[in-house]
């Protein structure tokens with residue numbers, strides 16, 4: 236009789252004569268009837284570990300032999316192994332708790348920052364207003380001392396009343412009232428001042444981060460995303476803001492009160508005090524592990540939130556494309572992917588909090604039981620009085636709760652420190668050389684432009700050369716057009732001329748001077764530039780035209796520029812004329828281009844660069860756009876076969 240091994244479910248195998256059966260699921264109803272054999276196998280919607288049904292299996296009337304029993308044993312062992320593995324997987328420290336950063340693109344991978352370093356950095360930001368912190372700490376100490384004294388006088392009052400010591404009772408009550416008032420006032424002052432310190436910290440942090448980001452090289456913005464950076468400014472700074480107002484404040488308060496309670500406990504009864512101390516040390520150890528985990532998860536949450544923001548920001552800004560192509564579900568899916576990752580980490584965070592709470596409550600109640608047990612025995616032995624034991628229990632509760640608060644706030648502090656890492660790393664970026672170097676200013680910009688043997692590749696794509704040994708001269712008063720296929724590098728020439736990027740080789744000269752040695756702010760003030768897709772700021776049209784103009788301009792100047800750009804008429808046709816609020820979505824492409832041209836002309840530039848600036852205009856409108864003032868016009872226009880760059884001399 237030959238037998239075939241058939242797979243029931245890995246890792247279980249079952250030898251049945253000339254029969255092959257397979258089980259596909261642990262749960263489904265599986266019914267096997269083999270025509271020629273008497274094998275009948277019922278597994279009625281139960282997990283496949285019902286030994287009795289397996290043991291009763293027979294093949295062709297013969298009972299299952301030893302070999303099969305061995306298989307069953309393996310089956311049982313397999314389940315046991317799986318359970319053990321499962322339990323190991325979910326127990327604290329198991330694989331389930333691992334925080335995976337898969338898919339999180341950390342362009343700038345933040346260096347870990349210790350709590351002390353983070354606090355030092357925060358102190359530097361707030362040091363200017365140190366009086367707020369010092370006063371807050373003074374109030375904190377007074378409040379903590381008052382609060383910690385209350386249980387002592389409370390118990391003393393009760394026992395004084397019980398033993399009819401009226402004078403002592405009155406004195407204790409008076410002290411209690413004083414302590415309550417002091418604790419109340421000081422807690423209020425403490426809360427308010429730490430809140431103010433918090434506000435100052437976040438404001439300075441955002442200010443400093445924003446100003447650092449604004450001064451970065453353009454290549455920095457090629458590698459960072461808008462969603463990511465706004466997330467650093469928004470949620471990361473907000474997370475850090477909890478440090479002063481919440482975490483530090485409460486940690487210090489509880490450290491003070493906890494220490495006071497501990498000293499008091501040791502004075503009352505050393506053995507009992509040491510017993511409570513041991514509980515607190517155990518709690519602190521768990522707290523440190525928990526705090527580390529929270530820091531790690533907070534860092535990851537910041538990264539994932541930034542990635543989710545990027546996706547949402549991209550979809551909102553490209554809403555028209557999303558709608559036309561009907562990709563709402565696809566976008567929702569992209570966003571949901573990050574939300575699921577976020578939920579996974581938050582779930583682990585909550586589970587960790589649960590483990591921490593469980594440890595705390597178990598230890599807390601055990602300490603209470605031990606205190607009552609040992610305290611009761613001490614009373615019976617005449618070592619302490621009932622009043623002392625009452626005080627002891629009140630203070631041991633206080634100590635344990637202080638440890639709990641410290642643990643909770645320390646974990647929150649760790650989360651804030653985790654979130655601060657990337658913020659500090661970005662704040663440490665040095666500004667672009669263009670803002671630090673002192674360049675020279677020429678008496679007048681004549682407008683001779685020379686590209687000498689210029690080669691260039693974008694920093695984000697070093698392997699793709701865009702310009703190679705490019706030579707190019709424009710004399711003052713010339714109009715020059717550069718023609719080239721799409722992607723051939725015309726806008727790149729403009730980018731180099733505006734010094735948004737530095738050539739990798741060769742040099743650019745303006746009126747015979749090296750561009751990199753000129754004061755770049757002075758040079759840019761003399762340039763009017765209209766890009767391929769001009770963007771408008773969310774402000775009124777008049778302010779959009781005035782944007783970036785360093786000289787004083789009147790409404791007449793603005794209207795003059797608008798007329799030159801053939802924009803005046805359409806602006807007047809809008810409900811509020813020049814005061815109409817616009818943004819990138821509220822005007823047509825051609826209208827935006829005309830406003831951008833007006834903006835460039837209002838500066839009265841020596842050099843005007845138009846990079847396909849009229850590509851969205853109809854032929855008639857383009858004809859009416861008058862660019863007479865500037866000395867030079869660099870213009871890129873679009874035709875069917877190529878793009879054209881023009882350079883004009885007056």
Ligand SMILES: Nc1ncnc2c1ncn2[C@@H]1O[C@H](COP(=O)(O)OP(=O)(O)OP(=O)(O)O)[C@@H](O)[C@H]1O
Nearest residue numbers: 457693695696701720721722723724725726727878
């Ligand atoms: N910020 C950037 N980072 C990396 N590569 C870039 C960047 N900007 C442009 N490029 C690449 O540089 C090359 C030249 O681009 P450029 O915009 O100068 O072309 P163009 O001639 O102005 O094209 P078009 O007429 O289509 O506007 C292209 O291959 C483009 O993909």
